[in-house]
Amino acid sequence: MTVPRPAIWLLALALVLSPAAWAVEPGEMLKDPVLESRARVISKVLRCLVCQNQSIDDSNATLARDLRVLVRERLTAGDSDDQVVGFIVDRYGDFVLLDPPFKASTWLLWLGPGLLFAAGIGSTVVWFRRRRGVVETRRPLDADEERRLAALLDDGGDRNA
Amino acid sequence: MIALRPAYLIPVVGFLLLAAIFARNLYIVGIEGRQASDLPSVLVDKPAPQFSLPPISGDGKGFTRADLGGEPSLVNVWASWCPPCRIEHPVLMQLARQGVTIWGINYKDKAADAQAFLDELGDPFKAIGADRTGRTAIDWGVYGYPETFVVDAEGRVRYRHVGPIRSEDLKNKIMPLLRKLAK
Numbered sequence: 001m002t003v004p005r006p007a008i009w010l011l012a013l014a015l016v017l018s019p020a021a022w023a024v025e026p027g028e029m030l031k032d033p034v035l036e037s038r039a040r041v042i043s044k045v046l047r048c049l050v051c052q053n054q055s056i057d058d059s060n061a062t063l064a065r066d067l068r069v070l071v072r073e074r075l076t077a078g079d080s081d082d083q084v085v086g087f088i089v090d091r092y093g094d095f096v097l098l099d100p101p102f103k104a105s106t107w108l109l110w111l112g113p114g115l116l117f118a119a120g121i122g123s124t125v126v127w128f129r130r131r132r133g134v135v136e137t138r139r140p141l142d143a144d145e146e147r148r149l150a151a152l153l154d155d156g157g158d159r160n161a
Numbered sequence: 162m163i164a165l166r167p168a169y170l171i172p173v174v175g176f177l178l179l180a181a182i183f184a185r186n187l188y189i190v191g192i193e194g195r196q197a198s199d200l201p202s203v204l205v206d207k208p209a210p211q212f213s214l215p216p217i218s219g220d221g222k223g224f225t226r227a228d229l230g231g232e233p234s235l236v237n238v239w240a241s242w243c244p245p246c247r248i249e250h251p252v253l254m255q256l257a258r259q260g261v262t263i264w265g266i267n268y269k270d271k272a273a274d275a276q277a278f279l280d281e282l283g284d285p286f287k288a289i290g291a292d293r294t295g296r297t298a299i300d301w302g303v304y305g306y307p308e309t310f311v312v313d314a315e316g317r318v319r320y321r322h323v324g325p326i327r328s329e330d331l332k333n334k335i336m337p338l339l340r341k342l343a344k
Contacts, residue, residue: 049200049304062269063304066295091302093203 023060023068030072039072042084046071047098055098202302202321204310209236209318210300214290218272224264224290230316233342234262235309235335237286238298240270241278243306249325250282256331257285261339265289268298268306311335313342 024043030036043057050061056068067088074084088096100106141149204210209229216223229236237253239246257263265286267275272291292298301310304323311320320338322330 063295063299066299070296070299090203091299092304093201093302095200 023056023058023064025065028065028068028072030076035072035075038081039068039075042071042075042081043068045085045098046088047096049092049096199323200304202310202318204302204318205321207318209310209312209316210297212290212297212300214266214292214297217267217270217275217289217291222288224266224288226316228264228288229312231314232262233311233313233339234264234287235339236264236266236301236312237310238266238268238292238301238303238306238308240268240306241274242270243268245325246307247278247282249307250285252326252328252331253285254283262287266297266301267291268303269293269295309335311338311342 024040030039040057044055046056046067048054048056048059048061048064048067050063051059054064056064056071071084071088074087079087085097094100094103094106100109102110209226211226213225214223215221235256239249253263263285265288267289269292275289275291290297301308302321307325309322309326310318311322313319319342320334322335326335
């Protein structure tokens with residue numbers, strides 16, 4: 001069965017626009033489009049503490065909704081973006097930030113992948129160095145070995161038996 | 162056969178080490194009674210936040226920040242619709258019988274439901290404040306229900322427990338801390 005192309009596009013559009021695809025409910029949105037867009041940006045960096053791997057902008061959890069409303073209230077009250085984020089961090093700690101700050105307690109989190117990468121590169125380099133060492137220690141055959149090799153190669157009858 | 166050099170064991174050891182770390186985090190619940198997803202509270206060792214909550218029903222005083230302090234106490238965030246709160250409730254009743262002061266924050270509940278819950282299972286709380294909007298819970302950094310805070314005589318938060326209090330939590334954490342704070 002072939003489906004006409006416009007139908008596919010319409011289906012895609014319907015899926016994207018369907019209310020279920022958006023956690024932010026129309027009733028939560030601010031009338032001021034500038035404040036609302038700032039709220040959306042802030043909501044995307046704040047973790048939903050119930051689901052823990054979603055931002056509050058994505059999550060349908062009640063707490064995420066309450067935090068979205070709170071973010072909009074603070075913005076309406078005149079807070080800067082940093083003040084709003086600080087307000088939430090004061091209550092829930094750095095964990096609420098999806099992009100955690102670099103500090104004493106998080107250095108391993110930030111540097112860990114780099115350290116692992118360096119260790120991988122380092123051990124690969126060492127491995128290749130050692131292999132090269134093995135190759136360089138090879139020496140040409142001496143006279144006795146040449147003779148034995150020639151004898152083996154001459155012995156064609158046996159080899160093909 | 163190829164002789165095994167010690168270097169070949171490095172990936173095996175690395176794998177076992179990682180497996181041990183993952184297993185520990187998966188089963189940490191059984192070992193320490195907490196989950197890897199339990200978050201530290203930023204409030205620990207800081208004064209409890211300001212709040213003033215009405216009672217579950219009627220007018221008058223519910224539970225306010227001024228009630229805290231003077232003696233060590235527990236602040237329990239609960240709701241009638243929260244199944245783990247129901248599981249936890251007998252522990253709170255037992256604590257109250259032992260003379261521990263417990264304050265209640267009733268989170269986003271209907272007055273009639275909250276009252277029915279207490280009528281059925283008992284009321285261990287010295288006073289209860291109704292947090293109908295959930296805003297006070299946010300000020301306390303609450304993200305799961307129930308949550309219990311240990312508050313000292315100066316009104317500072319000393320410990321936060323996420324989820325129902327189990328007898329191990331009482332024995333290992335909460336009771337020793339309350340005894341220490343009572344001195």
